[in-house]
Every structure is written in structure tokens, then in C-alpha cells.
Amino acid sequence: MVQSHPRRRSAAAHRAILEAVRDLLLESGYERLSMDGIAARAGVGKQTLYRWWPSKAAVVAEATVAGLVWNGGGEVPETGDVAVDLRAWLTVLVESTAERASLVRALISASADDRGEARRLYLRFTGPHRDAVLARLRRGVDSGQVRPDADLDAVADACVGTLLFQVLTDNENHSASRLDGLLRLLLPGLLVHPRTTGAPEPPGDHH
Amino acid sequence: MVQSHPRRRSAAAHRAILEAVRDLLLESGYERLSMDGIAARAGVGKQTLYRWWPSKAAVVAEATVAGLVWNGGGEVPETGDVAVDLRAWLTVLVESTAERASLVRALISASADDRGEARRLYLRFTGPHRDAVLARLRRGVDSGQVRPDADLDAVADACVGTLLFQVLTDNENHSASRLDGLLRLLLPGLLVHPRTTGAPEPPGDHH
Structure with missing residues (x-):
């Protein structure tokens, strides 16, 4: 430093x-x-x-x-369907994390070793992605898809935390199915009108 | 080593x-x-x-x-109500983790740094707790409380992973409310007959 x-x-x-x-x-x-x-x-x-x-x-x-290595995953899409958008965001996040698991472990180690490093990595790397997901979920509340009493921070942290746990336990090659299982579990508690499959709704049927 | x-x-x-x-x-x-x-x-x-x-x-x-420092949390209780038992297990896990956050960060760092260390810590420390929760959830499937198609591994990993993420981001003092929010989100997808509060059912009303 x-x-x-x-x-x-x-x-x-x-x-x-x-x-x-x-x-x-x-x-x-x-x-x-x-x-x-x-x-x-x-x-x-x-x-x-x-x-x-x-x-x-x-x-x-x-x-x-410094932004030279990896930006930590993709954008959060905005199709109008929260379940579809969460799934798409997670798919890219899971794939890009599994591809560079040893790098992710290094970033976890740096965060665990040094509180200043943890804060910098959070502010410049993890935080912006987490904020983008939260913003998407809040727009879901505004559009009536997401329950207003759902703990949106818990959704974001469960997705990121579950993925980190897969990487720490060398399970990153199975993280896609684990995160898919998590999303299926979360949607009934998150959505006002949950659909069990998480499949896209017909066009024009978003509200 | x-x-x-x-x-x-x-x-x-x-x-x-x-x-x-x-x-x-x-x-x-x-x-x-x-x-x-x-x-x-x-x-x-x-x-x-x-x-x-x-x-x-x-x-x-x-x-x-070697089992000299910390066994990683409490037992998973068996009251007959999965929601009550999960909440009780998480309460002890969250408190005992928050009390020794710097130690937990050291264990995360050791896991992230060395694949052999990660495997040993998992097998002797994290794994047995995770297995106990999974066994409790499987008995919930057997008793008809837990949906047979729910991804039980995802429940266990989301709880542990969310908690680890709080510790990595110095948010351990707020982990109780974050994990409570997560559990409220998970229960509707996990249980056959979810109750929104997660409060204990009346005695004798477990099935």
C-alpha cells in the first residue's frame, strides 16, 4: 500500500x-x-x-x-421482469467468477487480511455491483413486482455471499446450479406474484 | 503446515x-x-x-x-418446526461469529490462501455444521414441512455465505438483521405451508 x-x-x-x-x-x-x-x-x-x-x-x-484487472461481473439488465434480470445478472457473475476463481480467492484473502484493503475493494469493486442490483430491485418495488417489505440487501448479499462460499470451498464449477437453486428459493419470498419457474412472462404482461 | x-x-x-x-x-x-x-x-x-x-x-x-479454538457455532435444534429450528441455529451462529469476527477473517484468509488449508477447515470445521443443517432440512422434507424440490444445499450455503460476506465487509454487527431478512425471504420458497412471520406454530400443529 x-x-x-x-x-x-x-x-x-x-x-x-x-x-x-x-x-x-x-x-x-x-x-x-x-x-x-x-x-x-x-x-x-x-x-x-x-x-x-x-x-x-x-x-x-x-x-x-485501479480498474486494471477485472470489473467484477456484468451489468444488471432491465427487461422489466425482475426475475429474468436477476437471473441474467447472476449468470454472468457466476461464469466470470468461476473463470478466475484463484484471482477471486486472492481478493478475498486481501480483504480478510487488511481492513483498509477490504474497504477499498468494496468501494471500487464489489459495492458498485451490489448497488446496481439493489437499484434494480428497488425499481421492482416501484413497479409492483417486488414485495415492499422484502429485505433487498439480504437478496444482494445472499447472491454474492453464496458465490464467495463456492469459491472458498473449491466448488466454483458447481456454482451455477447452486445460485440457480438459491434464486428459485428466493423468488417466492421476493415477488408479489411469484412464478415457480422464473421463466419470462409473455411480453406486455409485466405489471 | x-x-x-x-x-x-x-x-x-x-x-x-x-x-x-x-x-x-x-x-x-x-x-x-x-x-x-x-x-x-x-x-x-x-x-x-x-x-x-x-x-x-x-x-x-x-x-x-484441531478443535482447540472454536467449534464454529451451535447445534441445530429439533423442535419439530423447521422455521423455528433454522432461526435458532442462525441466531447462535450469527452471535458467535460476530463476537470473533477478526478470528473468522483469519480463517477465511487461511482458506483463501491455501487449498489444503481450505479443505482441512471445511472437513473439520465448516462441513459438520453444514451437514447438520442439511440433515435437519432433509428431516423437514420427510415430515412434509419442506418442499421436496427445494435446493437444500443452497439454503445452507446462502446462510453461511451471507454471514461470511458480512464479516468480510465489516458489517458483522448488523448480520443478525441481514440473516433474519434472508430467512424471511427463503421460507416462502422452502416451506410447503409458509407462515410470513416465522413464529412458532401452536403446539401439536406441526404436521
Whole structure:
């Protein structure tokens, strides 16, 4: 972590390191990433790297916060049908998380190790996605599809938390069916007029 | 992590270290725990400690797997009412987790850092609790309270995952209301005859 405003040369080194992380992750993934490899690619000494970050998880977390690595999933669609939109959002989130499970574990580790890192990762990475889902659910309340007394934060946290638990227990390849099962369980409590299948309603039948 | 069978002297040092971790956690909690403090209390050299474990999170994880630190929550009660039992189990789990959030973050970090550690922690710590909840839910299917097509694994993972997400985002002091909101959302999809409040049914009215 950078403790103070770096001088211009430090700023260039800092940027070079984060870009090296981005490039190496794209080329060969998190498991093969090493502090040695990052330093070599960035053209900085290993000491410089360790002065700023204690571990590869921490430097990857900062590259993520800087928006260089992964934005954490897709947009929340707005078809007019909350169940369809939640399912579509989760499908992309689950797939993109399973594809980079070791990276996600590094971000979890960085969050668990350092409260400041956790806050930065939440504000710049997890939070915006969570806010987008909450906003979609609130529009569902406004349109009369979502029960006004449903705990919308609990919906968002259950989706994200269940997915994190799959990744922590090396179950990410089965997370699609687990999240599908969760959504089927949540919809009857979430929707004013639940449909058991979660299939799209006929066009024009949204209200 | 111990890579091979330790000799007798090593076994004594190993045990002394794990007991020191247990005692220091009880006395002053995870945040104040240090590798120096563990070595001093156990009467071993710091090198010995680092030879076996790379970090305090790793040695705490092993003490947890050995059953010395925390068993991870309470039993799942069996009153005959699934909603009441789930709520009672979650109440104890949420309270005992919030009380030791920094310890839980250490266990998450150890799991995220090392696939072997993750497997050991799951098998000896998380897994038995998850299995107990699943068994309670399956008896609910047998008694006709729980829908046979409900994804019971998703219920267990949503509860545990939501709680882990609260701890990772420093929201553990609000996890009781978040988990309560989740349970209210899940019950209509989980139960054959859901009651919106989740309050106990009158005695003798379980079936």
C-alpha cells in the first residue's frame, strides 16, 4: 500500500507495476503470478515491490481497485421482469467468477487480511455491483413486482455471499446450479406474484 | 503446515504451539495475537514456528482444525418446526461469529490462501455444521414441512455465505438483521405451508 504521495519517479514505477500485474494475469493467470515475475516485467527491484505491497494478493487487490484487472461481473439488465434480470445478472457473475476463481480467492484473502484493503475493494469493486442490483430491485418495488417489505440487501448479499462460499470451498464449477437453486428459493419470498419457474412472462404482461 | 510426521520432541512443541494459540486467543483475541507472542508462550523459537506455519492465520487455522479454538457455532435444534429450528441455529451462529469476527477473517484468509488449508477447515470445521443443517432440512422434507424440490444445499450455503460476506465487509454487527431478512425471504420458497412471520406454530400443529 502506498502510504504517501509518491514522487514522479515512484508514480511511474507504481503504474508500471500495476500494468505488469494486469498483463501477467491476462497472459498466465493468478496462480503463476509471482512477486519476482511482477518486478521483472515492471522493470523495478523486488525491494520496491515489497516496500509497497506485502504479498501478490495485495498488489493484485490494488490493480483491481485501479480498474486494471477485472470489473467484477456484468451489468444488471432491465427487461422489466425482475426475475429474468436477476437471473441474467447472476449468470454472468457466476461464469466470470468461476473463470478466475484463484484471482477471486486472492481478493478475498486481501480483504480478510487488511481492513483498509477490504474497504477499498468494496468501494471500487464489489459495492458498485451490489448497488446496481439493489437499484434494480428497488425499481421492482416501484413497479409492483417486488414485495415492499422484502429485505433487498439480504437478496444482494445472499447472491454474492453464496458465490464467495463456492469459491472458498473449491466448488466454483458447481456454482451455477447452486445460485440457480438459491434464486428459485428466493423468488417466492421476493415477488408479489411469484412464478415457480422464473421463466419470462409473455411480453406486455409485466405489471 | 506440518509436511511429515514430526518426531516426539517436535510433536510436543507442535502441541505446545497450538495450546498457546488457544490460550492467547482466549486471553486477548486474534488482533493482539502475534507470532512472537505464540513462540514465547509455547517456549519455542520463532524459527520453529515459521518452519511449520507461514503466518498467524495459518497457525490459528490449524488450532481450529484441531478443535482447540472454536467449534464454529451451535447445534441445530429439533423442535419439530423447521422455521423455528433454522432461526435458532442462525441466531447462535450469527452471535458467535460476530463476537470473533477478526478470528473468522483469519480463517477465511487461511482458506483463501491455501487449498489444503481450505479443505482441512471445511472437513473439520465448516462441513459438520453444514451437514447438520442439511440433515435437519432433509428431516423437514420427510415430515412434509419442506418442499421436496427445494435446493437444500443452497439454503445452507446462502446462510453461511451471507454471514461470511458480512464479516468480510465489516458489517458483522448488523448480520443478525441481514440473516433474519434472508430467512424471511427463503421460507416462502422452502416451506410447503409458509407462515410470513416465522413464529412458532401452536403446539401439536406441526404436521
